Amino acid sequence: MDATVIKGFVAIFLSAILTENYVLNKFLGICPFLGVSKKLNTAMGMSIAVTLVMVIATAVTWPLYMYVLVPNDLGYLQTIVFILVIAAIVQFLEIAIKKYMPPLYNSLGIYLPLITTNCAVLGVTMLVLDKGAADPTFGFSQSLVNAFGSGIGFLVAMVLFAGVRERLEKCDIPHFLKGMPITLIAASIVSVSFLGFSGLVDGLL
Amino acid sequence: MKFTFKDSILPALILTVICAVMTLALAGTNELTKMQIAEAQLEVARQSRMVALPDAEEFTETDAGYYKGMSGGSVVGYVFEISSAGYGGAVNVMTGISADGNITGVVILSQNETPGLGANILKDDFTAQYKQGVPERGLEVIKNQAAGEGEIEALTGATVSSTAVTNAVNRAVEIYNNEIKGGE
Amino acid sequence: MTIQNDTKKKSGLWKEFTKGIIKENPVLRLMLGCCAFLAVTTSASNAIGMGLATMFVLVGSNAVISLLRNVISDKIRIPAFITVIASFVTIVQLFIKAYSPDLDKALGVFLPLIVVNCIILGRAEAFASKNKVIPSIIDGLGMGIGFTAALLLMGIIRELLGAGTVFGLPLLSNFMPPVVIFLLPPGGFFVFGILVAVAGRLSKEKKAPDAMGCAYCPLSSSCTQLREIEEREGK
Numbered sequence: 001m002d003a004t005v006i007k008g009f010v011a012i013f014l015s016a017i018l019t020e021n022y023v024l025n026k027f028l029g030i031c032p033f034l035g036v037s038k039k040l041n042t043a044m045g046m047s048i049a050v051t052l053v054m055v056i057a058t059a060v061t062w063p064l065y066m067y068v069l070v071p072n073d074l075g076y077l078q079t080i081v082f083i084l085v086i087a088a089i090v091q092f093l094e095i096a097i098k099k100y101m102p103p104l105y106n107s108l109g110i111y112l113p114l115i116t117t118n119c120a121v122l123g124v125t126m127l128v129l130d131k132g133a134a135d136p137t138f139g140f141s142q143s144l145v146n147a148f149g150s151g152i153g154f155l156v157a158m159v160l161f162a163g164v165r166e167r168l169e170k171c172d173i174p175h176f177l178k179g180m181p182i183t184l185i186a187a188s189i190v191s192v193s194f195l196g197f198s199g200l201v202d203g204l205l
Numbered sequence: 206m207k208f209t210f211k212d213s214i215l216p217a218l219i220l221t222v223i224c225a226v227m228t229l230a231l232a233g234t235n236e237l238t239k240m241q242i243a244e245a246q247l248e249v250a251r252q253s254r255m256v257a258l259p260d261a262e263e264f265t266e267t268d269a270g271y272y273k274g275m276s277g278g279s280v281v282g283y284v285f286e287i288s289s290a291g292y293g294g295a296v297n298v299m300t301g302i303s304a305d306g307n308i309t310g311v312v313i314l315s316q317n318e319t320p321g322l323g324a325n326i327l328k329d330d331f332t333a334q335y336k337q338g339v340p341e342r343g344l345e346v347i348k349n350q351a352a353g354e355g356e357i358e359a360l361t362g363a364t365v366s367s368t369a370v371t372n373a374v375n376r377a378v379e380i381y382n383n384e385i386k387g388g389e
Numbered sequence: 390m391t392i393q394n395d396t397k398k399k400s401g402l403w404k405e406f407t408k409g410i411i412k413e414n415p416v417l418r419l420m421l422g423c424c425a426f427l428a429v430t431t432s433a434s435n436a437i438g439m440g441l442a443t444m445f446v447l448v449g450s451n452a453v454i455s456l457l458r459n460v461i462s463d464k465i466r467i468p469a470f471i472t473v474i475a476s477f478v479t480i481v482q483l484f485i486k487a488y489s490p491d492l493d494k495a496l497g498v499f500l501p502l503i504v505v506n507c508i509i510l511g512r513a514e515a516f517a518s519k520n521k522v523i524p525s526i527i528d529g530l531g532m533g534i535g536f537t538a539a540l541l542l543m544g545i546i547r548e549l550l551g552a553g554t555v556f557g558l559p560l561l562s563n564f565m566p567p568v569v570i571f572l573l574p575p576g577g578f579f580v581f582g583i584l585v586a587v588a589g590r591l592s593k594e595k596k597a598p599d600a601m602g603c604a605y606c607p608l609s610s611s612c613t614q615l616r617e618i619e620e621r622e623g624k
Contacts, residue, residue: 039416188582238484
């Protein structure tokens with residue numbers, strides 16, 4: 001593999017985490033971001049499960065779309081096929097992990113069913129196809145790197161935000177803003193900090 | 206648990222039937238809308254070409270991938286469709302260049318830039334800057350100062366998006382300079 | 390007697406209709422469908438387009454799921470619901486592509502992502518799978534209008550402050566320059582937070598929701614387990 005290809009992978013990975021962060025820049029996966037980010041442990045568990053499913057789902061849906069749906073002129077079935085494939089993968093993973101890796105199941109099993117309706121997972125499988133359509137060099141391996149980076153980006157956002165929320169719990173918040181409003185405003189400020197990364201990846205490489 | 210028809214086969218059967226019926230409905234809708242979608246895309250492309258090269262009355266596609274604009278039997282200009290990498294993905298730009306060497310119009314066909322910043326490349330104020338004589342080397346993006354000949358003033362906070370459009374226009378200029386101007 | 394019954398029935402349906410608009414507004418009170426809500430509200434016209442598309446899917450899937458409620462057994466519930474919802478989403482997608490390509494471009498990936506909008510699966514689970522067809526359609530309409538109204542409100546606020554326009558008409562140009570951050574992600578979170586606070590204040594309980602509206606989600610059992618873990622660890 002020559003240097004430019006590796007450089008390309010690094011750029012895709014970094015920009016998926018920082019400048020194209022799914023939660024804070026693209027508004028994908030907001031539900032788990034707001035719902036399960038109260039404690040650091042659960043935030044970590046959820047993000048690892050999401051990353052795992054994102055990579056596996058992309059590995060399945062990408063060839064399925066390119067080699068089955070498109071050649072048969074069935075592109076319009078994309079939405080329904082992708083969501084059913086993701087649902088099946090999640091079910092299958094749950095069964096497989098339960099049977100062969102019980103300790104992993106104990107820590108991740110509970111998050112898996114929630115991932116079927118996580119829009120970040122369906123989002124990544126569709127967005128990599130958009131990227132591929134715009135840039136012919138963005139192929140299968142680039143898509144996998146992008147999916148992995150997006151998952152890690154989700155993890156970074158979740159973990160950062162869990163830290164913020166743990167602190168918020170101890171603060172004296174105006175009654176008017178208690179509960180969800182202050183959480184959203186905190187999310188707004190965290191997302192301001194991610195705006196600062198714009199242009200960073202292009203500048204680095 | 207007993208393996209019975211009611212508990213295991215029937216649900217699977219029902220699910221299969223639901224899937225089959227829904228897929229049929231989708232295939233029907235697809236047939237119904239297919240023509241309209243294709244037409245809508247053609248119409249958008251045709252109208253964009255008219256904006257990029259207003260003098261032309263009709264367009265013919267060449268083998269090299271660009272369009273020739275014709276009016277009264279003679280070639281009045283060329284339209285190029287080029288995509289370049291922006292901030293949020295690909296930016297598709299249509300550039301019209303007249304036969305006498307002026308950029309006649311720039312149309313952003315599709316973009317995925319940040320609303321409020323990069324998405325301002327859609328505004329006429331920005332795209333109007335490109336209407337100038339075809340430069341020798343290509344246009345240059347500058348920041349925070351008024352643009353002169355051969356220069357494009359970048360949008361505030363959206364240098365990447367401005368550069369993406371300029372790169373696409375420059376690519377069109379390059380094709381024009383190398384393949385068309387020299388060849389005729 | 391019959392007249393009384395009739396009015397009773399009507400007021401019942403009216404209640405199903407209005408609850409989604411104010412009392413149980415899906416986004417502002419139940420915190421469902423946040424992703425689309427935050428992403429497409431950079432302009433009022435996008436907001437309306439998203440709202441109407443979601444409403445169509447909601448009404449269609451509610452009607453079909455309610456019709457099928459006696460044949461769909463518990464085991465195949467989720468895949469069956471997802472299939473029905475995904476089909477309606479694809480139908481909307483195809484029609485928007487055909488008749489409004491600009492809207493298709495503006496909504497981008499969030500159009501197919503209506504599939505995973507919790508409002509739709511949530512209503513299928515909480516209402517359509519337990520009620521008759523007509524009430525289910527009314528419920529879908531009410532929730533759809535509630536979602537559209539919330540989207541429109543947020544779209545107008547963000548477009549007005551962030552670009553100085555509403556539906557593309559310049560309104561603020563003479564008073565103040567636009568504050569671009571309202572169109573950017575931070576502005577989305579911020580306006581959403583304020584709207585939730587205001588909606589909470591105006592509601593009966595006089596307070597904003599503490600957490601996501603998982604109660605209506607078909608996957609809530611996992612969520613509840615998670616909550617318990619969080620609480621156990623918190624103590």
